[in-house]
Amino acid sequence: RVQLIRSALEFGFSLKQLRSYFQARAQGAPPCAQVRAEAQRLLTDMDAQLARLRAARRAMARTLADWDTRLAATPAGQPAGLLDHLTLC
Secondary structure (H helix, E strand, O other), X not given: OHHHHHHHHHHOOOHHHHHXXXXXXXXXXXXXXXXXXXXXXXXHHHHHHHHXXXXXXXXXXXXXXXXXXXXXXXXOOOOOOOHHHOOOO
16 A cells, blocks of 8 residues: 555645545545546646746757857857846746
């Protein structure tokens, strides 16, 4: 049961949810539909988070390319002002 709980937590379920599912199961009311619905919500949330991360990564890559251009145009020993031109949008 400990391994089941660890796996469920890693999957994204909370302890509160697991307690509710185990209680329902112990009372003879299988929570399968609830478990499936929550797993779908977790997957949807993960997809949204991944989309945000991909967008942030693209913005970061654009910023680094801009900084490379600024550094190449900045004389040695002079500030390029990279942080002054930090944008992630």
